[in-house]
Every structure is written in structure tokens, then in C-alpha cells.
Amino acid sequence: MAGVITASAPSWIAPFSGLSPRLFGRLVTVLRREGADAIRRGRPWRLPLEDWALLVAAYWRTNVTMHQITPLFGVSKSAVPTRDQTVAEQSKNYRYSTNHRVVIDADTCLVVVVGRPLAGNRNDGKAWAESGAKAAVGRTTTIADGGYPGTGLVMPHRRRKGQDLPESKEAHNKSHKQVRARVEHVFARMKTWKILRDCRLKGDGVHHAMLGIARMHNLAFAR
Numbered sequence: 001m002a003g004v005i006t007a008s009a010p011s012w013i014a015p016f017s018g019l020s021p022r023l024f025g026r027l028v029t030v031l032r033r034e035g036a037d038a039i040r041r042g043r044p045w046r047l048p049l050e051d052w053a054l055l056v057a058a059y060w061r062t063n064v065t066m067h068q069i070t071p072l073f074g075v076s077k078s079a080v081p082t083r084d085q086t087v088a089e090q091s092k093n094y095r096y097s098t099n100h101r102v103v104i105d106a107d108t109c110l111v112v113v114v115g116r117p118l119a120g121n122r123n124d125g126k127a128w129a130e131s132g133a134k135a136a137v138g139r140t141t142t143i144a145d146g147g148y149p150g151t152g153l154v155m156p157h158r159r160r161k162g163q164d165l166p167e168s169k170e171a172h173n174k175s176h177k178q179v180r181a182r183v184e185h186v187f188a189r190m191k192t193w194k195i196l197r198d199c200r201l202k203g204d205g206v207h208h209a210m211l212g213i214a215r216m217h218n219l220a221f222a223r
Contacts (some may be wrong), residue, residue, distance in 0.1 A: 005058065005072045006048035016058035018193075023054050023219050028053055046075050057216065060209050063194035094118065098199075098206055101133035102190075102214070103142060104183045111186070111214035113137060117206050125151050143176060190217060 007028075010021040011131050017024050018083050031037070037049040047055065049108070055073045055086030062069070103113035115131025126148040128134050134151070144153040156176045157169040165173070195214045199206045 004074075005054065007048075007054045013054065016061055017055070017216065018061060019216060019220055024053070027216065027219055030107070047073060056212065060193050060195040060213060063198060063200075070186060099124070099131075100125045100210055101128055101131040102187070102210070103133060104186045106143075106179045106182050109182060109186050110218045111190075114207075114210050114214050115209070124148055128153070143179060145180070148206055180207075186217070190214070 005016065007013060007024070009218060013019065013021045013024045017027075019027065021063035030051060032049060051073060055069070055075070059066070059069055098117040099120050099122045100117050101113075101115035101124075102111060104110070105112050113133050113136040115127070115136070118127050118131055122130070128144075128151050142153050144151070144155055146155050146158065148155060154176070155171045155222070157165055159165055190213055191207075195201070195209050199209060201209060
């Protein structure tokens with residue numbers, strides 16, 4: 001079965017990976033250096049590493065079903081996992097989802113920490129610790145929105161009913177909001193990867209998808 005989409009044609013790379021052909025080439029080089037295409041037991045891969053990387057990126061980016069995307073690369077849909085909700089729970093919007101803690105460097109807009117996914121109904125403050133994000137950050141000063149009381153994270157000051165904040169706290173809130181805006185732009189960019197809207201991956205698949213998306217984001221933004 002011949003495929004239609006291939007990394008050997010540069011015009012396919014940017015639409016499906018979000019990276020320029022040059023940056024995609026750097027990604028493949030890193031994957032190869034880390035042993036991604038090492039010879040293993042079992043059936044050999046039908047696709048070269050470049051096409052496998054593009055297939056995974058296309059799946060994360062479009063979130064079409066494997067029945068739809070694998071024929072475009074000339075492989076069988078049985079080569080990839082399917083939906084699994086063992087780590088998902090109903091959240092406030094009644095959808096089954098997972099809760100992810102992601103830490104962004106506000107200066108560089110790079111992802112520095114991706115916590116383990118937890119059930120979508122997990123409290124943000126508890127998820128901060130249980131996901132491993134808190135341990136990964138250590139004592140580094142980290143800001144967050146107002147949903148993390150008692151965690152040690154730097155949150156905006158709240159007004160008490162009928163009272164105004166002192167100028168110093170108003171100035172802090174303004175600075176906090178500016179930094180949060182840069183961080184939210186990164187979150188918005190990551191959410192363009194449609195796999196994060198309805199992940200069909202099995203087991204650790206959603207975590208690996210988040211890690212991979214973070215890595216490609218960092219590659220595109222690295223100075």
C-alpha cells in the first residue's frame with residue numbers, strides 16, 4: 001500500500017508538524033540520536049523514522065482517527081493504540097478528561113515541566129503536587145492563577161468585599177497579569193494540537209502526546 005503523505009516531500013511537513021522542514025530535520029536527528037530507530041526484536045518498521053515522526057505529529061495535530069490517517073502514510077491502523085479512559089474522570093463540564101500541570105518559562109516561552117496526567121476532577125492544588133510538577137520545580141519561584149491556595153505558588157492578590165487593594169498589591173497584580181498573559185499564549189498554542197481535545201491514546205499515550213507537543217513547541221521557539 002503506497003502512502004500519499006511523506007516527509008521526503010517538504011511541502012507536507014509544516015502543515016502536519018507545525019515545524020519548518022529545517023526544524024523537523026533537527027527533531028528527527030535528535031530522535032535518531034536517542035535511539036528511536038534502533039533495530040529491535042519483532043517486525044521492522046514499515047516506514048522510515050522521518051515518516052513515523054510526521055505520522056505521529058499529524059495524528060496529534062489533527063486528531064483524526066487512525067482509520068483515516070494511516071492509509072495516507074501507507075500503513076495499517078493496527079500499528080497504533082486506541083482510546084482508553086482509565087486515567088480520565090468527569091470534570092466540571094461533565095466531559096471525561098485528564099488534568100495536566102505544565103510549567104512555562106515566561107521569559108523564553110519554553111515548556112520546562114510537564115506533570116503526569118491525573119483525573120480531570122482532581123483539584124488543581126492537589127494535582128500540582130501529585131503530578132510531580134511541584135517536585136520538578138523545587139524552590140524556583142513560580143506563579144499561578146488563584147486556584148492554588150496553600151501551595152506556595154505566587155498568586156494574584158484578592159480584594160476583600162468593600163475594600164480596595166493597596167497600590168503595592170495592585171502593582172503586583174498588574175505585573176502578575178502580564179506574565180500570565182505570556183504563559184497563556186503558550187497554552188493556547190499547545191491547545192491547537194487537537195489530540196488534546198479528545199485523546200484516543202491508550203495508557204500513557206496522553207502523557208507522551210503532551211511531552212511530544214511540548215518538545216516540538218520548544219524546538220520551534222528555541223533561540
